[in-house]
Amino acid sequence: xxxxxxxxTYFYKDEPSFEADLSKFxxxxxxxxxxxxxxxxxxxxxEYLRLYKQTNVELAHLYYYASxxxxxxxxxxxxxxxxxxxEYAISELSEATSFDSPELLALGKEKIDSFIVSNPEFKEFxxxxxxxxxxxxxxxxxxxxxxxxxxxxxxxxxxxxxxxLTVADREDEEIVLDGEKTKVTMANWTxxxxxxxxxxxxxxxFEALYSYYDKHKTAYAGIYNLSLQSQLAVKKSRGYKSILDxxxxxxxxxxxxFETLIEVAxxxxxxxxxxxxxxxxxxxxxxxxxxxxxxPLAESNRNYTxxxxxxxxxxxxxxxxxxxxxxxxxxxxxxxxDVYPSSGKRTGAYSxxxxxxxxxxxxNFNGELNDVFTLAHESGHSIHTLYSEESQPIMDQDYTIFxxxxxxxxxxxxxxxxxxxxxxxSKDDKIFLLQKSIDEICSTFYRQTLFAHFERDIALLxxxxxxxxxxxxxxxxxxxxLSYYGIDIEEExxxxxxxxxxxxxxxxxxxxxxxxxxxxxxxxLYEKVNNGEEGAFGRYIGLLRSGGxxxxxxxxxKAGVDLTSKEPFLAVIRRMEQLVEKLKDLLGQ
Numbered sequence: 275x276x277x278x279x280x281x282x283t284y285f286y287k288d289e290p291s292f293e294a295d296l297s298k299f300x301x302x303x304x305x306x307x308x309x310x311x312x313x314x315x316x317x318x319x320x321e322y323l324r325l326y327k328q329t330n331v332e333l334a335h336l337y338y339y340a341s342x343x344x345x346x347x348x349x350x351x352x353x354x355x356x357x358x359x360x361e362y363a364i365s366e367l368s369e370a371t372s373f374d375s376p377e378l379l380a381l382g383k384e385k386i387d388s389f390i391v392s393n394p395e396f397k398e399f400x401x402x403x404x405x406x407x408x409x410x411x412x413x414x415x416x417x418x419x420x421x422x423x424x425x426x427x428x429x430x431x432x433x434x435x436x437x438x439l440t441v442a443d444r445e446d447e448e449i450v451l452d453g454e455k456t457k458v459t460m461a462n463w464t465x466x467x468x469x470x471x472x473x474x475x476x477x478x479x480f481e482a483l484y485s486y487y488d489k490h491k492t493a494y495a496g497i498y499n500l501s502l503q504s505q506l507a508v509k510k511s512r513g514y515k516s517i518l519d520x521x522x523x524x525x526x527x528x529x530x531x532f533e534t535l536i537e538v539a540x541x542x543x544x545x546x547x548x549x550x551x552x553x554x555x556x557x558x559x560x561x562x563x564x565x566x567x568x569x570p571l572a573e574s575n576r577n578y579t580x581x582x583x584x585x586x587x588x589x590x591x592x593x594x595x596x597x598x599x600x601x602x603x604x605x606x607x608x609x610x611x612d613v614y615p616s617s618g619k620r621t622g623a624y625s626x627x628x629x630x631x632x633x634x635x636x637x638n639f640n641g642e643l644n645d646v647f648t649l650a651h652e653s654g655h656s657i658h659t660l661y662s663e664e665s666q667p668i669m670d671q672d673y674t675i676f677x678x679x680x681x682x683x684x685x686x687x688x689x690x691x692x693x694x695x696x697x698x699x700s701k702d703d704k705i706f707l708l709q710k711s712i713d714e715i716c717s718t719f720y721r722q723t724l725f726a727h728f729e730r731d732i733a734l735l736x737x738x739x740x741x742x743x744x745x746x747x748x749x750x751x752x753x754x755x756l757s758y759y760g761i762d763i764e765e766e767x768x769x770x771x772x773x774x775x776x777x778x779x780x781x782x783x784x785x786x787x788x789x790x791x792x793x794x795x796x797x798x799l800y801e802k803v804n805n806g807e808e809g810a811f812g813r814y815i816g817l818l819r820s821g822g823x824x825x826x827x828x829x830x831x832k833a834g835v836d837l838t839s840k841e842p843f844l845a846v847i848r849r850m851e852q853l854v855e856k857l858k859d860l861l862g863q
Contacts, residue, residue, distance in 0.1 A: 278580060280346070280634060281609030285339035292339065292356070299336055300363050302329045303370035310373045314381055320395050322374070327398075327668055329367070334629035336360050342626060342634060347618035348441040361427060369423035375406060375413045383407045398667040401823055409524065412512040422511060432501035436780035439490060439497070441620065447482040451475055458482035461615040461638050467568045473559070477766075480565045484768035487775060494774040495744035501780060502736040509737075517733040521784035525674050526825040531837050535790055536730070538843040539723040540757065545850040546720050547760045549712055552854065556861050564761055564769050567713070571861070572705035580613050580639055583646040587653065590692035591685075594811065598657070605656035606649075611635045622777070623648050625655035625682075628672050633659040643710070650689045654682035662821030675785060676826035679792030680799065681818055686714065687800040701860065708857050715850045718793040724758050725776060726787035747773045794842045795835045797849065802834055810834065 286292040306325060312318040340357040347353060378386065386403050390396040406413075414422065446457045452471050463483045470476045487494060505517045514520045522529060554562040556571050578586065584606055591599055605625075612619075615638040627633030633656035639645045658681035662671045694707050728750055736742055748770035755763045763769035778785045799817075802810035817833040827837055835842055 276581075277608035278611070278613035279609075280342065280612040280636075282339060282343055284609070284632065285335055292336070295332065296336060296359065296363060299329070299332050300366065302332070303367045306367070307370040307373070311377070313374065313377045314385075316389050316393060319389065320393060323396070323399055326371075326374075331629045331668065333364065333367075334631055337364070338626050338631060338634070342636070345620035345636060346612065346616070348437065348620060349618035354442070365423070365427045368426050369420055372419035372423045373416045376416045376419060378403070378406060379410050379413055398669050402669055405524070408526065412514060412523065414512065418511070422508075428504075430504070432497050432504060433781045435497045435500070436494075436777065439493060440777070441618075444486060447485060449478050449482045451478065459615075460621040461640070464568045465640060465642070467565055468570065473563075476563070476565060476569075480563075480766070481768055484771055484775070487771040488768050491744040491771060491774065494771075495742065495747055497780065498747065498773070499736075499742040501783060502733065502742060505733070505783060506736055517737060518730060518784065525676060527676065527827060528838060531791065531827065532726070532730075532787055534838075534840055535723055535787060535794075535843055536727050538840055538847065539720055539790070540727060542844075542847045543720070543758050543760075545847065545854050546716060546758060549716065549850075549854050549857075550759060550761070552858060552861065552863055555863060561765070562761065563766055564755065564759070564763055564772075565766075567716070570706060571709050571857075572702035574643065574703055574706040576643055576703075577641045578643070578646055579641065583639070583641075583649050586646055586693075587650045587685075587689060590650070590689045598815070601657045601660045602653055604660065605633055605635065605653050610656075611637060613637050613639045615640070623652050625652045625659070627656060627659035628663070629668055630663060630671075643706075647686050647689060647710075650685040651682040654685035657681060657685075658818045661815065661818040665819035666821035666823055670823040671821045673820075673822040674826045675782075676788045676791065677795075677817065677829055679789055680796040680830070683714075683718065683793050683796040684800050684814070687797060688804075690714070691804065705857070705860050708853060708860065712850065712853045712857065715793075715846060715853070719790050719846050719850075720758060722786040722789040722793075724754050725779065726784070726790070727754055728773065729779065729784055729786070744771070791837060794846050795830050795833075795837065798835045798842055798845060799833055 286295070302325070306322065306329065309318060309322040309325075313322060337360050340353075340360040344350070344353040344357045383403075386396075386407075390400055390403070413419070444460075446459045448455055448457050450456075451466060451469075452475060456466065458466060458479055460483070463479055466479045467476050470479055502517070505520060508514070509517050509520050512520070514523060518529065518532065522532065550562050550567075553559075553566070553569075553571065557566065557569055559566060588599070588602060591602055610632060612635070619638070620636065621638060623635070623637050625633050625635050635652045635656055637645070637648060637652065639649070655678060658673065658678065659671075662673055690707060690711055694704070696703075699707075731750055732742065732747065735746065740746070751770050751773055752762070752764050755761050755769075763772070773779060776786075799810070799814050803814060813833045817829055820829050820832075824832075830837055
């Protein structure tokens, strides 16, 4: 059995080393600000960009270490304070360098282009400059940029407040389930739902988890409104046409991609509703509650140790080239994965990396099949990071969220196909995996689009100056669940508070739609690879290698998927319909 905890000495051997780097980093603001009004000189600009790049690498070391260490125990005040110190230093740096964008824009694109032609050192910054000039209309004067930078920590405070309330201050409720006392936690509640023997037991588990959101619903609504008002302030001060535009503009995502996703998903809910009706009948339920989605239609006795999960994933990718396999083994080396749940540890899973750093993975592994898929998913992110770091200069390594989820869900599609092809599958195993495949579309395509739909509609209310409180947020969720699923969540009492349960709505507004677009892209790319289309795998690896060197919709187009049309999204709907028909046949419905 290997090491199952992070080894953060990769970043710093001890606290004095961290403090020394933080002290050095805080001085960077003075070094960088000394270039004010000198960026018009080619040599000075080259020096500034060199220092800017180095500062970003130093920042990555500091921030990843502090944030990851904090994620291991959100209840540890010292770790929280360390992270706050780094965030404050970042805010100081942002304020000190607020002069650079206005000054560079004042030079004009023609002059910058001449620098790029005459000095090879500028080539690495070509895309950086392209994005800068594309966003010129939203860059303010130096004084205004400095003022906004001074408020940057405040504008991001909603995420910190949400984390403190949800993780640090959370008190888990104890219930009696099927005669046994048990605590309901963020890590175990879905497992308890599956294990509960009665509808009343499942309701008890669900309400034990959501009672915390109910108890603090006014605070959660206030935090969400704070996030909205912060986004509204950015929209107004920078001259964006909408809150949505503030999130799409930087990556040049056409608004039509976002709106087409919502249109196609929200008007093609028949297979989703049919699936829930199939589930209701198969499970013998009077009504299918939203939390009943965790119930398996067939039992699978497959449990996995962490080592078995890794080997299953490694076996699934043996059909890909040696380089891909080597990278998969590299990202799961001991010390780079924190495997099991623990008290105070951040829930969920993620992969961190970039700026030349080895990627790290956080898991909350419980030995279920879903945990194997999570391992494959996060490994996809880390493999993507290695390809990007190997192929791109530092300034172009940081890929967007939009393409990030393609690499992760591609691995999931492949793992599912691999498992379905195993010779020892029983009928129950086939049903279990087919359900997994359908649930993936439900959760990643439909559910995430529903949340994006929610974000869009609530943001519009905020822009109109309408009050945002828990009653408004609950009502919108009820409306959307009824429209998408045909389920009236008002009957579940606490379910309308699902907006408070979804951390992405607070941590990274307008993030979740990208799960759906990425799922769509990865499904089509995977099918091309799986069908043996010539050059398909090479184009996919090309996408991973491209890192953050181009705008994401264009990166995906080069790989073979045009997200500006309805067709890719309709292909997901057709896939859902096919899978639902297969499930009906297996269940004999």
